[in-house]
Amino acid sequence: MTEASIATLIVDDDFRVASVHEGFVEKLPGFHVVGKAHTAADALEMAQRLRPDLVLMDIYLPDGDGLDVARVILDSPAPPVVLVISAATDIDAVRTAIQLGVVHYLVKPFGFRALAERLTAVRSARAAIADWPEDAGQSDVDQLFEMLRLPPAETPASDIEHLAPTLQLVYKSMSARGSGLSASEIAGQVGISRATAQRYLAQLEQIGAVKLELRYGQTGRPEHRYSITRH
CATH class of the missing domain: 3.40.50.2300 (Response regulator)
Structure with missing residues (x-):
C-alpha cells in the first residue's frame, strides 16, 4: 500500500x-x-x-x-x-x-535538517500505520514508536561500518540490488518485516545514506522507492 x-x-x-x-x-x-x-x-x-x-x-x-x-x-x-x-x-x-x-x-x-529529520520520522510512522498488520503484536507497536525517535546525533553519516549491524545489512542489500527499491522488496531480501525495513530506511535517510523517491502510478498515489546516495 x-x-x-x-x-x-x-x-x-x-x-x-x-x-x-x-x-x-x-x-x-x-x-x-x-x-x-x-x-x-x-x-x-x-x-x-x-x-x-x-x-x-x-x-x-x-x-x-x-x-x-x-x-x-x-x-x-x-x-x-x-x-x-x-x-x-x-x-x-x-x-x-x-x-x-x-x-x-x-x-x-x-535549520532544514532538524525539521527534515522529524518530518521523515512522521512520514515513516504514517506509512507503517497504513500497512498495519491484522495480527500486530508488541514488536509491531514497539517498531512504530521507534520510528518517531530521531537517530543518534553522533552517528557518522559518511561511515556505514559504524552503523548497527541490521542497518549495515539493509544498506549493503540495497547496494547489491540497485536503486529504486521499495520497503517490501528490501524486507524480503534481508528477511525482516516491512515495518522494520521502513524504520531502518527512515534512519538511513535521516543520516543521508539513502534517498527517498516518489513514483506516481495510474492511481495518482505515490510509491515510496529508496536508493543509495553514497558508496
Whole structure:
C-alpha cells in the first residue's frame, strides 16, 4: 500500500518565518503545504476546513496560545499529527505539549535538517500505520514508536561500518540490488518485516545514506522507492 502526500498546515505568527517553513516542507518528498495560518482563530478555521494530516504549530500567537489550539485540534474527529515549532522552552509548555500528544517539539531557530529529520520520522510512522498488520503484536507497536525517535546525533553519516549491524545489512542489500527499491522488496531480501525495513530506511535517510523517491502510478498515489546516495 502507498501513502498520499502529507497535507501540512503551518501555523506561525510571523509571515516570513511561515514562508521559510513552507519552503522546508516543500523540499521534502511526500509533503505539501495546504495553508499557512498566522493567528489562533485562523489556525482553528483552517484546520477544520482543510483537514490537514500534519500541523506545524507555533505557541506564541497574537490572539491565543498555540497549545490551546493544538488541544482543540487533537480533540477533533480524525485529528492530524501535531508538531510544535516554538522558541518557548519553559517546562510548562514542554509538559503540556507532551500531555496533549504532540509528536515532536522543535525549538526555534532551527535549520532544514532538524525539521527534515522529524518530518521523515512522521512520514515513516504514517506509512507503517497504513500497512498495519491484522495480527500486530508488541514488536509491531514497539517498531512504530521507534520510528518517531530521531537517530543518534553522533552517528557518522559518511561511515556505514559504524552503523548497527541490521542497518549495515539493509544498506549493503540495497547496494547489491540497485536503486529504486521499495520497503517490501528490501524486507524480503534481508528477511525482516516491512515495518522494520521502513524504520531502518527512515534512519538511513535521516543520516543521508539513502534517498527517498516518489513514483506516481495510474492511481495518482505515490510509491515510496529508496536508493543509495553514497558508496
